[in-house]
Amino acid sequence: MSTAEETDGDSAPWAEVTPEAARRLLVAAVDAFAERGYHATTTRDIAGRAGMSPAALYIHYRTKEELLHRISRIGHDRALFVLEAAADGGGTAAERLAEAVRSFVRWHAERHTTARVVQYELDALGEEHRAEIVELRRRSDAVVRRIIGEGVRAGEFDVPDVPGTTLAVLSLCIDVARWFNAQGSRTPDEVGELYADLVLRMVAAKR
């Protein structure tokens, strides 16, 4: 009865992308964007990875930017879902903060290809699309800030600067997407555990 059961939306990564061909293209785009970056990726490369001709892409997506937006939108939705699930999981503020960091970090490590695109190609999006995504990120910030604030009020935490510490916690988690390597020596679970511990130390009341 953990907070994240099977509804974490990550068991079948891109199942909701409905025409199978559109999904293949999207997965190919995630790989390509994560590997080379949005601007260095060509539509020919994406289509090639999906085993199609360049023109096929434009049957399912209007532009290359729309592809990035779809990836970014779904990715942020899932990351936020994971965070909120942990935050609403009950228990002390420390337990909820630890679980939030643990699962958020695990998501960024496990799906670091997606996360890299989602977190680091943000300003390749157009004006409106970016604004939409930024709103989702503010909600992530609010979730973490709320837990820390509650912990402070309950006397569990000692945090002189709540917004600053919130920023640092999220920054720490997000940056996992940059350095995490699947071939590396740490599993996503191990990193999640390590980071949950480090974050608890950052906010712990001195005894």
Added chain:
Amino acid sequence: MSTAEETDGDSAPWAEVTPEAARRLLVAAVDAFAERGYHATTTRDIAGRAGMSPAALYIHYRTKEELLHRISRIGHDRALFVLEAAADGGGTAAERLAEAVRSFVRWHAERHTTARVVQYELDALGEEHRAEIVELRRRSDAVVRRIIGEGVRAGEFDVPDVPGTTLAVLSLCIDVARWFNAQGSRTPDEVGELYADLVLRMVAAKR
């Protein structure tokens, strides 16, 4: 008699880039790369910002990639210098770690335009150039790891996973370049102070 006096190599940012025109181009490139990213920046844009024709760029640099390499090399050298100065500053491990984080973070905040290019456009570099830069980053890692290791041995710190914590500390500092905004409410000094405190909490021995 602080560790970082005026020799921090940042008082006159790009003074060592010798022909004045070459420096103008390099500064323009830093701005453009930081704003749009390496791949989204055109040589015409760089030359335009420097008030020259596109062809002028190729008198001073062989390729666009060489420009990025020069920026990356100088930036990493300076960041590493700042770190090492703090590490060799004397005092307890806690004092040295705090000073290292403080000045490293301050550098990333103050010069966040440069830092963004230096830290996030790494894999736009060619094979050899990237290898050279990666070596500099390993030295940064070694500096932080050494301080933490010494603190543990001296009984000042309680750190179950030294390499993992080192990674987290550096990740935290580096990511400042991504979110720091000059128009924001925090000064580089404030962020450095906040982060030094947070990092000390992460490694502090429980009492």
Added chain:
DNA sequence: ACGGGCCCTAAGCGCTTGCTCAGGTTCGGG
């Protein structure tokens, strides 16, 4: 049997890219 909608491709359009090159300007030394 067959017509229409759905997917897909081959070919290519218009444009921008990184980069080149012949030629012009500036300037200190003989």
Added chain:
DNA sequence: CCCGAACCTGAGCAAGCGCTTAGGGCCCGT
């Protein structure tokens, strides 16, 4: 007064870019 070196520009090349278009197979209900 002229020369050569240092620096820069206008014009443009080949290649690659995002994206479009005309059309061909395939599968469905009727």
